[in-house]
Amino acid sequence: MTPVLQVEGLVKHYGGRQVLRGVDLAVAEHEVVALIGASGSGKSTLLRCIDLLDDIDDGRILLDGVDISDPRADTRRRRHKPGGSVAAQKSMAIVFQAFNLFPHMTALQNVALAPRVVHGLAAGEADDRAHELLARVGLADLAEVHPDRLSGGQQQRVAIARALAVRPRLLLLDEITSALDPELVGEVLAIVRELAHGGATILMATHEMGFAKQVADRVCFLDGGVLLESGPPEQVLGDPVEERTRQFLARVIAAGRLG
Known part of the structure; x- marks a missing residue:
């Protein structure tokens, strides 16, 4: 089955700095994927590129098998203006x-x-x-x-x-609780939990590790613009393979944020 989202070899530079270094990622229908990683790891940039808010320097972004990142594609131009493709606008x-x-x-x-x-x-x-x-x-x-x-x-x-x-076919969430006071975080996460349980397809960047463990089908760890590790939450958060993932999670645990 064709994934709702497929990212292939995504590269993004800001000035002379490479922020995303050939990211490959797929999100299936009704799947919830959590992006984790330190500040500056590329999570927000990846979401902005997927949503076509930022141009990419290399790679492809496909929605339901259609390359929306191709500047020649009508989908890219129609997505943000009235009268465009309904499929593109709702994607x-x-x-x-x-x-x-x-x-x-x-x-x-x-x-x-x-x-x-x-x-x-x-x-x-x-x-x-x-x-x-x-x-x-x-x-x-x-x-x-x-x-x-x-x-x-x-x-x-x-x-x-x-x-x-x-x-939307795909809901992108970029650290949506980061600007909230701690006592308000739960009410927002409850809505996301309900959406996830209702079958929404979600790609979310989050620093709420406990929430990712409860809700996500898969957790992806980004480090320095590279998708370093990906797998079920219990594996990535509980028994990571990569040393860099272990170091990141050790800092999270020390800060009391793993949950």
Whole structure:
């Protein structure tokens, strides 16, 4: 079966620095893959390249077998503009560390915006979808509230609902709890856990090792832009093969973050 996502030999430079060094990665339908590694290891860059937010220098990115990284492909140009391919527009959505909500819009308006403006849904249908998704993330009663009246955890849940509003084939999560106070982390992770159990296809960069161990089907350790080790959570987190992975996890344990 063709993977939902296939990354082949991905290379990315920033200036003269090579950030990704030939990364190969596949994510199957309904699989949850956790990317772990130290700050600067390339996790966020990999997600940004997969979402076509950053150009790549070499390699390929395929969604359902289609090379979306080819600059000649219509998929790449259509993905971010109205009237483009429905399949391309629905293929991916990303949630960042920062919430990136529009401050002048209510939670409902933030979630309904992309389905209405980008995908051409009627306003009523977009609002109905937004109400449904806000209820799904536990914010049904805050639909008319603006972001500055929401907690960090609530804002991040709105951001997740906004990503889900485009019905993505692949959900990318970039350290989505990093900007949250510790007491708010659990409410956001609970939503991701529910999505995972519901069969969503997810690629997430995370520093929450205990959560990765509970939810992920596979854990991938990045180090210096190289995917150094990949396997089931119990193997990578409990009995890693690579010495560099063991060193990283020893620091995580010392910081009390393995869980």
